[in-house]
Amino acid sequence: MKSFTASAHLEPDSTSRVSVFHENGDSESFVSLRIGGGLVDVALIARPGTADALRALARAADEAASALDEIADTAADGDA
Numbered sequence: 600m601k602s603f604t605a606s607a608h609l610e611p612d613s614t615s616r617v618s619v620f621h622e623n624g625d626s627e628s629f630v631s632l633r634i635g636g637g638l639v640d641v642a643l644i645a646r647p648g649t650a651d652a653l654r655a656l657a658r659a660a661d662e663a664a665s666a667l668d669e670i671a672d673t674a675a676d677g678d679a
Contacts, residue, residue, distance in 0.1 A: 607639050 614636035622628040632643040632653070644652055 605641065605651065607635070607641055609634075612636065 613634060616633045618631045618633070619653060620626070620629050620631065629647075631647045632655075634641045634643075634647065643656075671672075
């Protein structure tokens, strides 16, 4: 990954969108994964050969979602 650090808060109405850009005479094929829907969008650009990095990101996002579920469950039980 090229170096860049940004911070944005996900909201319940945040959206995600995948767009596929096929090779043309001027550029290679790539996929854009956009997350946002409000004032800020985060776009990840992935070229062929980077699918494993996107899969790792998906696993990390699933792990984060599970942690949020546990936090919500603990708070609902009155332990937080």
